[in-house]
Amino acid sequence: MDGTSMGFLDSIKAAFRSLFGAKQVRIGIYGPPNAGKTTLANRISRDWSGDVVGSVSEVPHETRRAQQKKGIQVGGDGNALTIDIIDTPGIATKVDFHDFMEHGLDEEDSKQRAKEATEGVIEAIRWLDNVDGVILLMDSTRNPFTQVNVTIIGNLEARELPVLIAANKIDLDGSTPATIKSAFSQHQVIPISALTGHNIDMLYETMVDVFGRGGR
Amino acid sequence: MDEAGVNLISSHMLDGMSTEEKLDFILEEVRQGEVLVLERGLTPDEQSRLIERTMGDIDPDSEDGGEFIGIEMEGYRDDGRPTWLQKLLGKIRPPRMTLIGPANKLKTIHKDDDVIKTIILGK
Numbered sequence: 553m554d555g556t557s558m559g560f561l562d563s564i565k566a567a568f569r570s571l572f573g574a575k576q577v578r579i580g581i582y583g584p585p586n587a588g589k590t591t592l593a594n595r596i597s598r599d600w601s602g603d604v605v606g607s608v609s610e611v612p613h614e615t616r617r618a619q620q621k622k623g624i625q626v627g628g629d630g631n632a633l634t635i636d637i638i639d640t641p642g643i644a645t646k647v648d649f650h651d652f653m654e655h656g657l658d659e660e661d662s663k664q665r666a667k668e669a670t671e672g673v674i675e676a677i678r679w680l681d682n683v684d685g686v687i688l689l690m691d692s693t694r695n696p697f698t699q700v701n702v703t704i705i706g707n708l709e710a711r712e713l714p715v716l717i718a719a720n721k722i723d724l725d726g727s728t729p730a731t732i733k734s735a736f737s738q739h740q741v742i743p744i745s746a747l748t749g750h751n752i753d754m755l756y757e758t759m760v761d762v763f764g765r766g767g768r
Numbered sequence: 769m770d771e772a773g774v775n776l777i778s779s780h781m782l783d784g785m786s787t788e789e790k791l792d793f794i795l796e797e798v799r800q801g802e803v804l805v806l807e808r809g810l811t812p813d814e815q816s817r818l819i820e821r822t823m824g825d826i827d828p829d830s831e832d833g834g835e836f837i838g839i840e841m842e843g844y845r846d847d848g849r850p851t852w853l854q855k856l857l858g859k860i861r862p863p864r865m866t867l868i869g870p871a872n873k874l875k876t877i878h879k880d881d882d883v884i885k886t887i888i889l890g891k
Binding site for chain 2: 644645646649662667670702705710735
C-alpha cells in the first residue's frame with residue numbers, strides 16, 4: 553500500500569471511530585465456495601490487526617467451519633470500534649465427493665471433506681441469526697444469477713440485515729463486475745480484488761456507510 | 769436412458785402445508801429422481817431450510833454409493849424490496865416459480881432475470 557492509500561486508510565479509520573464509537577459490529581462474510589471469502593477475511597484482518605484468519609486453497613470448501621477473528625481494534629483512545637469478522641463456509645445446494653477427487657484427493661479424504669463441507673453449509677446458514685451485517689462476496693468472473701446468491705440476498709432482506717456486495721476477482725481476465733451491479737442494483741456493489749487489495753479502501757469506506765448504523 | 773418425471777406442483781397444494789411438510793415432500797420427491805416445478809416457490813427462509821435439510825441428507829458413505837449429492841434449485845427473484853406500505857400492512861411478496869431437482873440429474877446451463885435453461889441428464 554502506498555503513502556496515499558495509507559493516508560486514506562487513516563481517514564477511514566478515523567471515520568470508523570467517529571461513527572461507531574465503542575460499538576461492536578459482527579460482520580459475516582458470505583458467498584458460494586471459492587468466491588474468495590477467506591482471502592478477503594485475511595485482507596481485512598491484516599489491514600487492521602496485522603493477523604490472518606485462515607488458510608486459502610483452490611480446492612472448493614477449504615473453509616468447512618466458520619472462522620472468527622474477534623476484536624479487530626479499529627482506532628483507540630477509548631473511542632474504538634471492535635469488529636468481529638466471521639469467515640463462513642461457502643454455501644452450496646450440492647456437495648459431490650467426486651469433485652474433490654478431481655482435485656487430487658483420495659476417495660476416503662474426499663468423502664470426509666464432503667461430510668465436513670455439508671456441515672459447514674449448515675453452520676454458515678445458522679450464523680445468519682448472529683451477525684449484524686453481511687459482506688456478500690461474488691466471483692465477478694462467474695454468472696451472479698445463482699440460486700445461492702438469490703437465497704442469501706433474500707434471507708438478508710427478510711432479516712433486514714445491512715448488506716454490501718463485493719464483486720471479487722477483478723484482477724482476473726473475464727471479470728465483469730458490471731453484471732453483478734446490474735443484477736443486484738438495489739444493493740451497494742463494490743468491485744474489488746481481495747488478492748491484490750485493489751479498491752479495498754473503497755470497500756472499507758462503503759462498510760462505514762452500510763454498517764454504520766449497526767452494532768450491538 | 770433413465771426416465772425423470774417433471775411434476776408441476778400447484779400453489780394450492782403447497783399452501784396447505786407447513787414449512788417442514790413442504791420440505792419433507794420436496795426432498796422425498798427429489799430423492800426419488802423427480803423434478804418439481806413449484807407454481808409458487810419457497811420463501812427465502814424456506815429455501816435456506818431446504819438447503820440445510822439437503823446438506824443433512826447427503827451421505828457419501830451411504831449404501832447407494834453416495835448417489836444423492838444434493839439439489840439443483842432455480843427460481844426467479846422477488847421484484848425488489850417490499851414497499852413501506854407492504855411492510856406496514858405485513859404483506860409479504862409471494863415467492864415466484866421455482867424449479868427443484870436432484871443435482872445429479874438436473875443441470876442449469878443458463879440463468880438470468882428472464883430465462884432459466886436446464887437440462888435433465890440420463891445415464
